Amino acid sequence: MTESLNRIGQQAAVAAQALAQLSTKTKNQVLRAMADALEEKTPDILAANKEDLADTIDLEDKFIDRLTLTANRLAGIADGVRQVANLPDPLGNIDRGWATGSGLEISQKRVPLGVVGIIYEARPNVTIDSAALCFKSGNAIILRGGKEALQTNIKIAAVIRAVLAAFKLPQDAVQVITETSHELAQQFMQLNQYIDVLIPRGSARLIQTVVQNATVPVIETGAGNCHIYVDETADLQVAEDIIINAKTQRPSVCNATEKLLVNAEIATDFLPKIAKALANSHVEIRGDEQTCQILGDQVHPAQPEDWNTEYNNYIIAIKVVHTLDEAISHINQYNTKHSEAIITTNYEHSQQFTQQIDAACVYVNASTRFTDGFEFGFGAEIGISTQKLHARGPMGLKELTTTKYVILGQGQIRK
Amino acid sequence: MTESLNRIGQQAAVAAQALAQLSTKTKNQVLRAMADALEEKTPDILAANKEDLADTIDLEDKFIDRLTLTANRLAGIADGVRQVANLPDPLGNIDRGWATGSGLEISQKRVPLGVVGIIYEARPNVTIDSAALCFKSGNAIILRGGKEALQTNIKIAAVIRAVLAAFKLPQDAVQVITETSHELAQQFMQLNQYIDVLIPRGSARLIQTVVQNATVPVIETGAGNCHIYVDETADLQVAEDIIINAKTQRPSVCNATEKLLVNAEIATDFLPKIAKALANSHVEIRGDEQTCQILGDQVHPAQPEDWNTEYNNYIIAIKVVHTLDEAISHINQYNTKHSEAIITTNYEHSQQFTQQIDAACVYVNASTRFTDGFEFGFGAEIGISTQKLHARGPMGLKELTTTKYVILGQGQIRK
Structure with a gap:
């Protein structure tokens, strides 16, 4: 010393x-x-x-x-x-x-x-x-x-x-x-x-x-590999607004969203819509196999390490999941316990998601960008504990x- | 791994x-x-x-x-x-x-x-x-x-x-x-x-x-170099009962008292009294210079390392202090932030002690042995955080x- x-x-x-x-x-x-x-x-x-x-x-x-x-x-x-x-x-x-x-x-x-x-x-x-x-x-x-x-x-x-x-x-x-x-x-x-x-x-x-x-x-403090899960019952316009906000409002910070999980039932409808909005905001998409099938040439195939990566940049990885259970289990495996969101109109799904996701902040129908001392009303913050x-x-x-x-x-x- | x-x-x-x-x-x-x-x-x-x-x-x-x-x-x-x-x-x-x-x-x-x-x-x-x-x-x-x-x-x-x-x-x-x-x-x-x-x-x-x-x-968890300070206004019988309890009821545990600080005003009165009670309970006394002067042969001189030591045994070190400030400053220097007590009948002294002592538990007129999940009413404990x-x-x-x-x-x- x-x-x-x-x-x-x-x-x-x-x-x-x-x-x-x-x-x-x-x-x-x-x-x-x-x-x-x-x-x-x-x-x-x-x-x-x-x-x-x-x-x-x-x-x-x-x-x-x-x-x-x-x-x-x-x-x-x-x-x-x-x-x-x-x-x-x-x-x-x-x-x-x-x-x-x-x-x-x-x-x-x-x-x-x-x-x-x-x-x-x-x-x-x-x-x-x-x-x-x-x-x-x-x-x-x-x-x-x-x-x-x-x-x-x-x-x-x-x-x-x-x-x-x-x-x-x-x-x-x-x-x-x-x-x-x-x-x-x-x-x-x-x-x-x-x-x-x-x-x-x-x-x-x-x-x-x-x-x-x-x-x-x-x-x-800090690292944020945050997810948004779009449930099959989601209001797709709400989903789009929240995803674009959570990904692009300030991509360099820890509460920006890095991953998108989409329920298979709405994937064919929703993915082209959100891909277009993301492209307009200059976000690169990396997709799992099903996402690539639906979106074709406009997406890069995601590599295994993508699911673990906090990009802090204009990049998002998208995965199609078949059930809420699959979404929850994927998030609990790959997240950094920071901020996770579900977009849904189904009450039971909102309950299951908030109860089973292991993270500091779990959102229903709101942007992960709200994880912040000022936004929470604390007036100031010294960091975000993960x-x-x-x-x-x-x-x-x-x-x-x-x-x-x-x-x-x-x-x-x-x- | x-x-x-x-x-x-x-x-x-x-x-x-x-x-x-x-x-x-x-x-x-x-x-x-x-x-x-x-x-x-x-x-x-x-x-x-x-x-x-x-x-x-x-x-x-x-x-x-x-x-x-x-x-x-x-x-x-x-x-x-x-x-x-x-x-x-x-x-x-x-x-x-x-x-x-x-x-x-x-x-x-x-x-x-x-x-x-x-x-x-x-x-x-x-x-x-x-x-x-x-x-x-x-x-x-x-x-x-x-x-x-x-x-x-x-x-x-x-x-x-x-x-x-x-x-x-x-x-x-x-x-x-x-x-x-x-x-x-x-x-x-x-x-x-x-x-x-x-x-x-x-x-x-x-x-x-x-x-x-x-x-x-x-x-x-755990380490407890706990002190009792006997203020010049203390009820000396209360002080004696608490010291004997805190030192001898179970000396091997972390909430047992290891050090006694006595205000100089009452030292000549109180030290012989407490020394006798401690001797009856087979407790060895190690004293600072003034304590040794008052108690003579029955005490061993305390060494510098004594003030830092958690004995977990039938040993206590005694120091004469001249003010509450001196007691607080000695405790804040040597304690392990576990449990500290003042014995006093003076309201301002009780306030100053509880406000200025840096420890998990600060007592007025009670034994440090109460720092315990069961005694606190938690039903059980997994340890005591220091x-x-x-x-x-x-x-x-x-x-x-x-x-x-x-x-x-x-x-x-x-x-």
Whole structure:
């Protein structure tokens, strides 16, 4: 363990104890001051961002786009911080409470996780969003972002830390790891003594690296091999609208649909219709044997690995299934437990699908694109959990807390 | 990955899908039948247990005691299974539900975790308790117990599996790993494809091995370096009763108290009194400098490592502190986030202690020994979580579940 990482962890743990005791009112004042400071310091942050951008060569446009800040984007992110200030504070809520036979009064109370670690790619907006969400939920945060955004992240953290200092709060509530080696990232994932939870945000590869190497408890986020099943009773226009939305509104994100299952009874009718709509949206179709038979030359045959693949692109694979059972069993075999939808007008089918599909979010007659903290009404999100431990689905402020049992007695001893 | 472990995982995943759909009524019938079968097959189970015991040499009495089954103990464990049948089923409960601006109806519904892995020592009661709790909460279980109990565990699983078969339910809902090598244990901890959660139960060493090596999400259980702080306003008789109970009622368990902090104002009065009571209960005292000054020869000086040590034995370390702040800061530095208590008659002190101590359970004027699923009223427990993710404190049936969002729409697409 390097000296410096250990110190960062220790500082975060000390800061976390102070954060846990702050009033909601103070936290909201500080968040609004942070938003103002980020806007005031826009020229400095953009200058740091320019430095980072000057160092990036040979990178994809998509990557550059995510790394780039503008005054407009920064204003939008600062507004997000103000929105976090406006959200209800989950801390102090009592989830449940009861008295035991021996007269103990037990309350299960919401408290912060403590120290949250975030490992992410070169997206400076994540730095600000995560810091704001963790601060509001009473957690200290340690940020380890992509090295391509390092100067931007350092500058953003400096702005936020200056606000904390102005409020006489511990600056180490928000810390950025500035050493970008893989060795240090590895040690960060094993800093059990100080980090309570580690959240990786980014590509499937990044997330898998964290899951494989971390000894700190991890919340796995993200990968989405999402399906839509069109039942034989579906309203085909509803199906088409939802499929086009779920596939094309933003194909690069995890809640975009990647696979379409169509009941054989309606396949001859529906497939040409949806193929035409997909073609109009420039979506490439990969079909199973029956789909290829029906659609002919306009589709590529799907390979076995297609059913496992999250394209994050203008591609969809289509399979004809003969029963709802077959659809459910295919989805439960290949999905990443993210978001799955059925399009149907049959009540029993909707019930069977929602009961038997194993996923964070199961939809009837709606687009998988709704799996999102904002759309769910959480105001903001720190990621979408695809594991079953702690949190499942979009994670907002509540998911950044844990509970503590407070037990009030009158001298009880155990018999 | 060995062939056989992979097959066990796959079988568990298939069984889990069927278990998730069972009615509470069916599950309770099956649990009662399991309890009956365990009693009927007592001679077979005791014979297998005798085989295991015959193979154990050079082991501590405590170890042999935990491994040994008798007809009486088995009847008690079977009764525990009947109690699990009587507990409310957490599945299907809606934690919360709401409608979004776009008219989606979202419900957050309790569902099983899926496949639970348990790694534990040579304690056959854990085999039955865990199988019953996982079955009731709709989870398939894979059991990897200590090799010294292997024959007993195989026989118990056979009895339970025969009951499942009689009810035409998948026997692979309960599986025992029969290969006891460390390599296989290692692979078991990394069976991410099939296991949703891994729960280690046993010594601090076992738990650390799992935390360090698992890639599957783990719920860390157990270690308890628990403290009692006696405030200057405490009722000293209440303090004495609670300390003696918390230290001596069952010193080998994680919720037993290991450390005593005493406010300096009452130290001269209270320490001789409590030292006498502890001596009567054959408890060795290790004191900090001031405690040694007050108590003289009857105490050993505490070494720095004492403050970190969970003795699980008739030993206690005592430290004199000058303020509540000092007590809180000592506890937050050295505790294992398990159970901590203050003995006080002062309202503000009770508030400050429960708010600032970072632990799963924080007590005012009660023994730390109450941190227990039965005492909490959960009916049974699968362990006590000392981590902050997912569950914290005693874990009952609810903690063996996760949630799924069911979203009902009328054709909504995302704008």
